[in-house]
Amino acid sequence: MAHTRQESDRERRRITDDDGVAIESALVGDSLELSYPATEETIVDCARLDIPDGAVTALVGPNGSGKSTLLKALSNHLEPDVGTVRIHDEDLDSFSQKELARELGVLSQENDSLSSIAVEDLVYHGRYPHRGFFDSVGEEDRRAVERAIELAGIEQIRDTELGQLSGGQKQLAWIAMVLAQDTDVLLLDEPTTFLDVHHQFRVLETIRQLNEEKGVTVAVILHDISQAARFADYLVAMCDGELYDWGPPEDVVTEQLLADVFGVEATVEYEPELQVLPKRALPER
Numbered sequence: 001m002a003h004t005r006q007e008s009d010r011e012r013r014r015i016t017d018d019d020g021v022a023i024e025s026a027l028v029g030d031s032l033e034l035s036y037p038a039t040e041e042t043i044v045d046c047a048r049l050d051i052p053d054g055a056v057t058a059l060v061g062p063n064g065s066g067k068s069t070l071l072k073a074l075s076n077h078l079e080p081d082v083g084t085v086r087i088h089d090e091d092l093d094s095f096s097q098k099e100l101a102r103e104l105g106v107l108s109q110e111n112d113s114l115s116s117i118a119v120e121d122l123v124y125h126g127r128y129p130h131r132g133f134f135d136s137v138g139e140e141d142r143r144a145v146e147r148a149i150e151l152a153g154i155e156q157i158r159d160t161e162l163g164q165l166s167g168g169q170k171q172l173a174w175i176a177m178v179l180a181q182d183t184d185v186l187l188l189d190e191p192t193t194f195l196d197v198h199h200q201f202r203v204l205e206t207i208r209q210l211n212e213e214k215g216v217t218v219a220v221i222l223h224d225i226s227q228a229a230r231f232a233d234y235l236v237a238m239c240d241g242e243l244y245d246w247g248p249p250e251d252v253v254t255e256q257l258l259a260d261v262f263g264v265e266a267t268v269e270y271e272p273e274l275q276v277l278p279k280r281a282l283p284e285r
Contacts, residue, residue, distance in 0.1 A: 026185050026217040027051035027074055032083035034069050042081070043069045044241045051185075056211050056218045058232035060225050061261055066241040067221045068109070068189055074219065075106045075187050087185065101129035105183040109190055111174055115163030119173045122162065123148055126180030148179035152206055168199025175206060186210070188220040192227070200224075204231045225262070226276045229253050237261055249274055 028051070034044040044066040051057050051074070059067045072078035074085055076092040085092045087103055095103065105126075114122065126148065127141045149158055152172045162170055171191060178186060188207070192200040208231055210216050222228040228235055229249035237244045237252055239261045245252050250270060258266040259282060267277040 023055075024053040025050040026053040026088060027219065028086045028089075029070070029074060029080075030084050030086070032070075032073060032085070033081045034066070034073050034078060035081055036069075036078070042241065044073070044238075046070065046083075046243050049074075049236065049243065049246075051217060051219045052234055053217055054211075054215050055233040056207065056220065056231060057234040057236060058228035059219065059221045059236045059238065060223075060228050061238035061244070062263070065238040065261075067238055069241075070238070071187055071189050071219065071221060075104060075108075076100060077106070077108070098129050101181060101183075103183055103185060105178040105181040105186045107174055107178045107186070107188045107191055109193070116161055118159055118161055119154060119165075119176075120145070120149070120158040122173055123158075123176045123180050126177040129181060144180050144182050148176040151179055151210060152176035153202065166199075168195045168202065171195060171199065171203060172206070175203065179210065183216070185217045186219070188218065190221045190223065192222065192224070200227070207231070225253065225258075229274045229276065 027049075029046060029049040032044060032046045032049070033042050035042050049070070059070065061067055069078065073080055076085070076095075087095075087100075092100065123145050124137065124141070127137070127144060130141065130144075131137075149155055152175050154169070154172050154176055157165060157169055157173070162173060165173065175188075175191065178188075186207075191203050191207075195203065204227060207218055207220060211218055220232070222232075225235075232249060234247060235249050235252040236246045237257055244261055245257060253268055253274060253276065255266060255268050258264050258268070258276065258278075263282050263284065265279045265282055267279065269275045269277065
């Protein structure tokens with residue numbers, strides 16, 4: 001799908017508030033070119049990406065636009081061909097795996113297909129970065145697990161095995177495990193995919209609550225741009241492996257973006273709140 005790409009200075013500018021004051025970034029990707037070992041072509045080409053500290057940032061775009069690839073680089077699961085990723089101004093490469101897991105929690109789409117483990121035991125797995133190999137569970141671990149279970153709202157299923165849960169309940173259990181890591185930054189890859197509307201909102205409300213109560217920085221891939229605009233402080237819109245635009249939802253979500261990036265004709269209303277009203281699919285160009 002062809003699209004009108006924004007000027008490259010959108011990729012390089014620093015995020016500022018309404019007064020023009022620079023907002024600190026928890027994660028920064030600089031001059032990134034990303035590909036996979038099995039392919040030679042560049043999947044993502046991004047001059048600069050900022051994930052603002054203490055905010056919720058949603059990555060949006062069609063399938064194949066490079067969102068998950070970019071998130072893999074931000075989480076150190078994919079080494080850039082060119083460029084660097086920094087967390088709190090330190091290169092990801094400077095951390096050991098365990099050190100990084102104390103700074104950065106990651107929920108990927110490729111969760112291990114466990115079925116016989118109980119929910120509470122799964123959540124305790126999130127405490128591995130904070131314990132030595134032979135260390136037993138301590139009081140701090142118990143408090144962190146209880147906080148995670150409470151925040152995810154899964155107290156009533158804590159003793160249930162994963163194999164007996166619905167898709168939405170499983171996702172909340174995995175989210176609780178990541179929350180138990182007690183990190184300042186969370187990366188979530190499509191946490192609402194395949195969930196019914198009720199559980200989609202449960203997941204998004206949990207993310208929002210964690211951000212507002214604990215100040216956790218969140219970067220989350222979402223397919224529904226209306227949900228992304230409602231729950232996120234900032235949007236990163238991607239198309240064809242490039243950053244199309246980013247900033248606050250009211251600046252990013254336009255009828256032109258919906259046409260260029262998503263291939264739909266839609267009306268965007270900004271009052272009393274941002275709403276996207278799709279009309280029809282546009283012909284492929």
